[in-house]
């Protein structure tokens with residue numbers, strides 16, 4: 001497929017191909033991403049899941065080119081957004097895309113709000129140029145965005161400072177800011193982390209509604225598979241800088257093809273049915289990028305690993321339909 005037709009009708013709006021990232025650090029070069037490929041279609045919610053340190057944030061940050069390219073990061077691969085490789089864009093072309101065409105809700109979204117400015121000062125920055133022609137037009141637009149994310153009394157809220165709002169409201173303000181310019185693509189990095197479950201459900205429902213209404217593509221980064229099952233169509237599972245499984249959310253949950261995915265699915269706490277004595281946990285921890293061993297990266301923690309798994313590196317292979325997995329033992333466990 002060429003870059004041009006990847007952006008055409010029915011094609012993906014975002015097409016990451018073979019993205020590898022190395023960070024130059026004081027203690028050597030770290031291979032943080034290895035050959036990551038993923039596609040996002042308009043109006044679709046794609047989940048990116050995996051344990052802490054697997055490379056979820058680094059992947060979506062690279063779409064916005066947020067890393068320190070002068071001193072720290074080396075990219076390899078392509079990131080086509082609407083047919084253009086963002087890794088080849090100039091700084092000013094990138095600035096035009098960031099926050100407008102592609103918006104991001106940061107993992108630590110409280111820090112996206114500046115505590116010393118009122119909400120309106122921050123939200124008005126994100127209002128599109130058309131609405132900015134008059135001051136009242138800009139405020140009306142900002143208020144309507146707050147209403148769209150379910151905040152009552154939006155004109156009163158605009159006058160407030162972040163500390164006058166609850167955590168869930170601040171989170172929704174950050175989401176409103178991200179959505180203000182009507183982005184085609186939303187990169188949501190654990191948008192509901194640190195929220196109680198009621199507000200979490202409310203915020204996810206808002207993102208889902210806006211995703212349907214605006215037809216935008218969404219990458220939802222999370223390690224919460226319960227949230228994924230309720231909101232996303234497709235899922236990519238990351239382990240130590242690689243995609244180890246790609247599947248529809250239904251397939252991922254019902255018949256995971258990679259032992260790592262199986263472990264993640266078994267770790268979901270169940271509210272109904274008989275309670276297990278102990279919650280399932282994948283043994284061991286994600287190694288650091290500098291500790292990558294030969295063979296399958298998950299093999300040292302995998303209960304199904306064979307000697308071959310520690311020697312030879314598996315590629316992503318088709319399983320069934322659109323499901324694929326990076327495992328030598330697909331279908332054997």
Ligand SMILES: Nc1ncnc2c1ncn2[C@@H]1O[C@H](COP(=O)(O)OP(=O)(O)OP(=O)(O)O)[C@@H](O)[C@H]1O
Pocket residue numbers: 023025030032050051052053054055056057058059072107223288289
């Ligand atoms: N600027 C950087 N320099 C060096 N290493 C980095 C840098 N940013 C991230 N890393 C490393 O890259 C790996 C992936 O980090 P990343 O933040 O993408 O993880 P994550 O999957 O988002 O985890 P979490 O669920 O905790 O947010 C980690 O080992 C991290 O230490």
Ligand SMILES: [Mg+2]
Pocket residue numbers: 056057058107189
């Ligand atoms: Mg992260």
